[in-house]
Amino acid sequence: MKKIGFFLGCNIPFNRPDVEYSARYLLNELGYEIVELEGATCCPAFGTMPSLDLVGWAAASAWNLTIAEEKGVDIVTGCGSCYGSLNEARHHMEKHPEVKEQVNKILSKVGKEYKGTVKVWNFINFLYEDVGLEKLKSKIKHNLNGLKCAVQTGCHNLWPSKAYPTNEDNTFFPTRLREICEAMGGVAPHYSTITDCCGMGALRSTASEKSLNLFKKKLDVIKEEIDPDITVMGCSSCLLQFDAGQALLVEQKKLNYKIPALHIVQLAAIAMGADPEKATVLASIPLNGVITKIKGGN
Amino acid sequence: MDKTGKPACQICEKGIPPKGIQGCPADAIKFDDKDEYINLKVGAVIIATGFKPMSKHYFKEYSPHSPDVITSMEFERILSATGPTGGELKRPSDGTKPKTIAMVSCVGSRDERYHPYCSKVCCMYMLKHARILKEKYPDIKLYLFFIDVRTAGKDFEEFYVYTRELGVKVIKGGRVSSVDVKPNGKLRVRAFDSDLCAPVELDADMVVLATAIEPPDGVEELGSMFTATCGREGFLREVHTKLYPVETQARGVFIAGCVQGPKDIPESIAQARAAASATAALVIPGKIKFEAIISEVDRDKCSSCGVCVPLCPYTAIRIVEYKGKEKAYIEPALCAGCGVCASACPSKAIKFNGFTTEQIMAQIDALTEA
Amino acid sequence: MEEGGVNVIDLTQADESFVKELEALGADELRECIQCGKCGATCPMALAGLEFFIKRIVHAANLGLRDILLEDSSVWGCQSCNRCVEICPMDVKPYELIQAIRRAAMKVESCPANTYEGLRNLYRFGHAVYPKGYEERRKKAGLPEKPPTAISYDELRKKYQEILRNTILEEIAPFPLD
Numbered sequence: 001m002k003k004i005g006f007f008l009g010c011n012i013p014f015n016r017p018d019v020e021y022s023a024r025y026l027l028n029e030l031g032y033e034i035v036e037l038e039g040a041t042c043c044p045a046f047g048t049m050p051s052l053d054l055v056g057w058a059a060a061s062a063w064n065l066t067i068a069e070e071k072g073v074d075i076v077t078g079c080g081s082c083y084g085s086l087n088e089a090r091h092h093m094e095k096h097p098e099v100k101e102q103v104n105k106i107l108s109k110v111g112k113e114y115k116g117t118v119k120v121w122n123f124i125n126f127l128y129e130d131v132g133l134e135k136l137k138s139k140i141k142h143n144l145n146g147l148k149c150a151v152q153t154g155c156h157n158l159w160p161s162k163a164y165p166t167n168e169d170n171t172f173f174p175t176r177l178r179e180i181c182e183a184m185g186g187v188a189p190h191y192s193t194i195t196d197c198c199g200m201g202a203l204r205s206t207a208s209e210k211s212l213n214l215f216k217k218k219l220d221v222i223k224e225e226i227d228p229d230i231t232v233m234g235c236s237s238c239l240l241q242f243d244a245g246q247a248l249l250v251e252q253k254k255l256n257y258k259i260p261a262l263h264i265v266q267l268a269a270i271a272m273g274a275d276p277e278k279a280t281v282l283a284s285i286p287l288n289g290v291i292t293k294i295k296g297g298n
Numbered sequence: 299m300d301k302t303g304k305p306a307c308q309i310c311e312k313g314i315p316p317k318g319i320q321g322c323p324a325d326a327i328k329f330d331d332k333d334e335y336i337n338l339k340v341g342a343v344i345i346a347t348g349f350k351p352m353s354k355h356y357f358k359e360y361s362p363h364s365p366d367v368i369t370s371m372e373f374e375r376i377l378s379a380t381g382p383t384g385g386e387l388k389r390p391s392d393g394t395k396p397k398t399i400a401m402v403s404c405v406g407s408r409d410e411r412y413h414p415y416c417s418k419v420c421c422m423y424m425l426k427h428a429r430i431l432k433e434k435y436p437d438i439k440l441y442l443f444f445i446d447v448r449t450a451g452k453d454f455e456e457f458y459v460y461t462r463e464l465g466v467k468v469i470k471g472g473r474v475s476s477v478d479v480k481p482n483g484k485l486r487v488r489a490f491d492s493d494l495c496a497p498v499e500l501d502a503d504m505v506v507l508a509t510a511i512e513p514p515d516g517v518e519e520l521g522s523m524f525t526a527t528c529g530r531e532g533f534l535r536e537v538h539t540k541l542y543p544v545e546t547q548a549r550g551v552f553i554a555g556c557v558q559g560p561k562d563i564p565e566s567i568a569q570a571r572a573a574a575s576a577t578a579a580l581v582i583p584g585k586i587k588f589e590a591i592i593s594e595v596d597r598d599k600c601s602s603c604g605v606c607v608p609l610c611p612y613t614a615i616r617i618v619e620y621k622g623k624e625k626a627y628i629e630p631a632l633c634a635g636c637g638v639c640a641s642a643c644p645s646k647a648i649k650f651n652g653f654t655t656e657q658i659m660a661q662i663d664a665l666t667e668a
Numbered sequence: 669m670e671e672g673g674v675n676v677i678d679l680t681q682a683d684e685s686f687v688k689e690l691e692a693l694g695a696d697e698l699r700e701c702i703q704c705g706k707c708g709a710t711c712p713m714a715l716a717g718l719e720f721f722i723k724r725i726v727h728a729a730n731l732g733l734r735d736i737l738l739e740d741s742s743v744w745g746c747q748s749c750n751r752c753v754e755i756c757p758m759d760v761k762p763y764e765l766i767q768a769i770r771r772a773a774m775k776v777e778s779c780p781a782n783t784y785e786g787l788r789n790l791y792r793f794g795h796a797v798y799p800k801g802y803e804e805r806r807k808k809a810g811l812p813e814k815p816p817t818a819i820s821y822d823e824l825r826k827k828y829q830e831i832l833r834n835t836i837l838e839e840i841a842p843f844p845l846d
Contacts, residue, residue: 010797013806013815021809036816039824041794046748048786048796049835051770051779054694056835060790063828084748106834110827155749160763170358171754172476192478192486197712197749205782206745210716217715225481281808359755408702409757445704475709475755490708490723497709 001033005073007064007120009082010042011236015282019236022269022279023078023123029139029272030131037067037075043085047202050085054092058099059106061089062114066107074119076126078265080156080235081201083122084163090120091163122157123265124234125166128176133183141273142294143185149267150228150259151177151188152242154235155197171195177234177264184271188232191225193218200241215241216249223257230290231261239263247284260287270294341581342550343524344573345534347517349556352406352413352509360402360477365390366485366504367477370401370423373506377430387435389504391483396503398439400487401427402474406510408445413510415531418560420508421448425461427506432464440466441500443489445473469498477505511560524551525613533559544573548612549632552576591652592633593640597625599647606639606648615639682732686772690729693768700758701726707752707762718742722752722762729765738778743769774840788843791832794818794825 004027012019027034041064044050050057064086068075077083093100094116104113127136151174158171168174172195178188196218197203199211219242222228233239242261249255262270262280269279276291311329313320351371354362361367366389368376379385389396401424407417421444428440447470449458462468471492478486484501491498513532521527521534526546529535534553537545544552554573555566580586597620606626607615614632617624626647628639640650691698707722708714714721720728720742728737737743743766752762773779786796794817803813818825832838833845 008815008817010795013817014795014797014799014802015805017802017806017809017811017815020806020815021811038816039794039818039821039828040816041818041825041828042790042796044790045786045796047744047783048790049832049837050748051767051783052774052787052840053771053836056832056837059831059835060828063831081748084750106831109834110830155747155751159750159754161754170363172359172478173361173363189481190479192480194478195476195751196710197715197747197751199712199716199747201747203712203716203718203745203747206741206780207716207718210718210745214712214716278810282805404704404757408704410700410759411757445702471703471705472709473704473706473757475706488709490705490714492703492705497711497714499709 001031003033003035003071003073004126005035005037005068005071005075007037007040007043007068007075007077007082007086009077009079009236010045011240012078016236016239016263018278018280018282019078019239019263019266022263022266022274025269025274025279026265026272027076029269029274030135035068035071035073037064037071040064040067043079043082045081046085047205050088055099055102055106057085058089058093059103061086062093062103062107063112065090065118065120066112066114068118069115074121076121076123078123078236078263080122080154080237083120083235084156086120087165088160088163090116090118119165121165122234123263124153124157124177124180127180127264127268129166133179136180136268137183140184140271142271144181144267144271145185145293145296147181147186147230147290147293148226148228149178149181149186149188149230149232150191150222150226151181151194151232152198152234152238153177153195154233154238155195156237157234158195177232180264181232181267184268189226191222193221196221198238198241198245200237200245204241204245211241212245212249212254215245216254219246219249219255219259223259228259229293230267230287231259232267233261233263236263244284258285260285260290262287262290342552342577344552344554344570344577345520345524345526345546345557346554346570346573347514347520347557349511349560350514352512354405354507354509356412357405357507360405360474360505360507361479361485364477364479364485364505366396366483368504368506370420370427370506370508373427374423377427387431387438394503396438398441398500398502399431399504399506400474400477400485400500400502401440401442401506401508402477402487403442403444403508404473405507406512409510413512413531415560416448417508417511418448419511419562422454422457422562424506424508425449425458425466428466429457429461429464432461432466436465441469441487441502442466443469443472443474443487446470469493472498511556514557517557521546524548525611526551526553531559533557544569544576547634549634550580586631588630589633589635591635591650592630593628593635593637593648593650594630595626595628596647596649597621597627599645600625601645601647602626603644605642605644609638609642611636611638677733677736679731681735683734684732686732686734686737687730689772690765690768693771695729695761695765695768697758697760698726698729698765701730701760701762702758703727704757706755706757710751710755712747712749713742713745716745718745722746722766725769726760726762726765729769734772737769738773738776741780743773744780744783777842784842787837787841791829791837791841791843791845794828 044060049060153174161167181188199214204211266279270276311321375381406412449455469491472489474489476488487500518528525548536543552573554570602624612632612634614629618627637650640648711722746766789798790796814820
């Protein structure tokens with residue numbers, strides 16, 4: 001049985017544990033043994049240690065990376081920021097041996113050493129490469145039945161590409177998440193703002209209204225160009241914006257339609273037979289129609 | 299015919315009988331002509347290969363997969379009466395006439411990832427394309443995206459102002475950030491407009507990329523055949539920007555046009571004439587003056603080891619028969635007087651005129667006497 | 669910009685040493701920028717309408733406008749999306765400049781309150797984002813009340829805190845590290 005370290009981050013276990021539930025269900029269904037990364041922390045988020053200095057950032061990331069190294073597993077994460085922060089820190093240490101040396105000096109105080117052997121996946125690339133679309137297809141219990149999906153890969157899952165172990169052929173025209181949805185029986189057309197930022201993150205905390213307006217502009221384009229049944233995320237921060245952020249816009253009467261939003265691991269878990277109630281229990285935008293459509297398929 | 303894989307139309311040979319058009323009446327074409335190699339012995343060579351326009355496929359942020367995103371060179375063909383559309387303005391994807399066109403400058407030029415230099419001619423030909431279009435189709439909407447508008451020199455700035463007067467819209471400080479394809483076939487162009495101090499976006503029917511002028515394929519190999527060297531950017535390098543602009547390191551080898559670097563037609567012609575003059579000055583007298591400071595071989599001392607031959611950067615040393623033996627010979631017309639061979643010769647058989655051991659020792663003596 | 673203030677930026681107040689400080693803090697390619705503008709139209713800060721966004725920030729930094737940049741909160745609104753790094757034709761790595769400015773701002777305690785909150789959470793709980801009521805949410809999703817992260821392992825969390833105490837956080841943190 002293949003082993004994989006599941007890196008939780010913060011938003012998934014604390015704000016959207018239904019994504020954690022779904023990811024665990026999905027990994028089990030796909031035949032992976034989940035190795036718990038006990039003691040793992042925040043990646044760290046870009047507004048914290050990375051905004052103080054490079055060595056502090058790398059040391060905080062290396063703490064997490066060494067947990068996986070000690071267990072001899074690679075990491076998969078459902079959060080774009082974690083994917084970005086961990087991989088960028090890894091990239092900096094690889095490129096600047098002096099940073100790695102300083103980090104190891106700090107880690108040695110708690111008896112740890114960062115070697116640089118661990119690979120950090122996001123769920124998109126993990127499903128696309130490590131699992132593979134054929135295997136994914138073979139595990140589907142409920143075909144998505146033509147469900148129209150608007151995908152949101154998420155900025156951190158694309159750039160900076162030099163820091164990432166694997167990536168899209170064209171990061172400005174991402175297709176992997178679309179292909180994953182289509183492999184499960186959905187329809188996932190391209191739309192023109194597919195690589196636009198959702199506005200969640202530092203922008204949302206610094207200028208909330210501007211952040212939501214930016215998101216609304218993107219959502220309007222999605223509605224106008226492809227009018228999907230659902231939006232599908234590759235990143236948990238994007239999910240917070242597409243779901244809770246959207247609900248906020250509706251509440252503020254700035255939006256007169258609703259499009260349900262799910263993380264790809266939620267959608268895949270449901271397609272593989274997870275209890276939709278548990279897998280989506282914290283969604284703010286109601287999903288009823290979507291679940292019926294999936295359940296209607298085979 | 300070989301290139302396109304299609305059979306030749308044979309109009310010049312047979313004419314178009316139904317329309318009463320004859321084949322070439324002067325019988326001026328040899329239809330049975332074949333490719334052949336011709337060996338020529340020449341006293342000088344001018345390398346003028348021209349350039350290669352960069353392909354759009356490097357620029358993934360500009361949706362290169364869309365057929366309606368094309369390079370300026372392809373656009374030039376669309377505008378041409380002998381081009382694929384017979385000079386009619388049509389979108390490659392669906393053959394409709396575009397109402398709005400965006401032209402993008404500095405695609406691959408002024409770009410550390412590809413070419414750090416300015417391709418020099420793009421600003422002007424973008425304005426030229428805009429002027430041609432606007433004069434032919436006054437209703438067409440044209441947006442030209444520049445970093446800076448570079449129209450230096452006599453008549454060029456005037457051309458720019460005239461083009462603006464035609465109603466062409468100019469966006470500056472705005473290297474295009476992205477081009478995205480919309481489901482309705484439009485292309486959304488995003489750029490920053492420094493004059494508006496705001497990001498702008500535009501739905502265009504076609505996007506024309508002014509891709510960089512690149513050195514042609516194989517120019518380095520070609521240059522090394524003549525011992526002419528390339529600069530960092532891959533163009534053949536002149537000896538001196540101001541004093542020897544068409545000369546290369548290799549004597550008797552001259553360069554003209556874009557093989558030396560991006561330039562426009564007037565400049566290329568001026569340079570070509572300079573190269574022709576330099577060639578004529580070398581060849582027409584029938585005699586060559588050698589430099590005094592060159593190396594020569596004392597062939598009686600030469601041990602025929604051949605060490606000097608590959609060392610010469612100017613391929614001036616050959617092995618030739620002398621008194622029944624193979625000995626080194628330095629072609630005085632090619633020697634540039636660098637002295638590498640003289641210092642390397644194990645038999646001390648090469649004399650570097652002006653810098654013989656005796657002369658250098660005398661200089662050292664004179665210096666150390668005081 | 670101050671409400672009702674005069675809209676003129678005084679270049680004579682520029683501080684050339686600020687450029688060097690930022691270079692030392694990680695923005696080492698800053699001066700290569702030719703202001704081509706390519707980053708300006710896909711930067712989320714620019715699209716959302718923040719006063720300063722990446723193109724303007726690079727220029728202001730190059731001019732040495734320390735006070736303006738440190739007083740403005742825009743840099744804290746950067747999404748770290750790295751699209752600017754991906755497309756910059758001069759390899760200026762604009763995002764690393766944002767971090768450099770934040771690092772300079774932290775040194776003079778000029779940052780939004782929520783930045784400190786994130787750092788405090790990171791140190792105390794091992795999680796920068798640590799929202800209330802998560803136990804209830806986890807139960808709803810059929811999961812144990814606490815995730816198997818540092819929050820569940822006091823010993824490991826203490827080790828993590830020791831790592832953080834050995835970084836620059838020790839000097840900068842406006843809260844006690846004990």
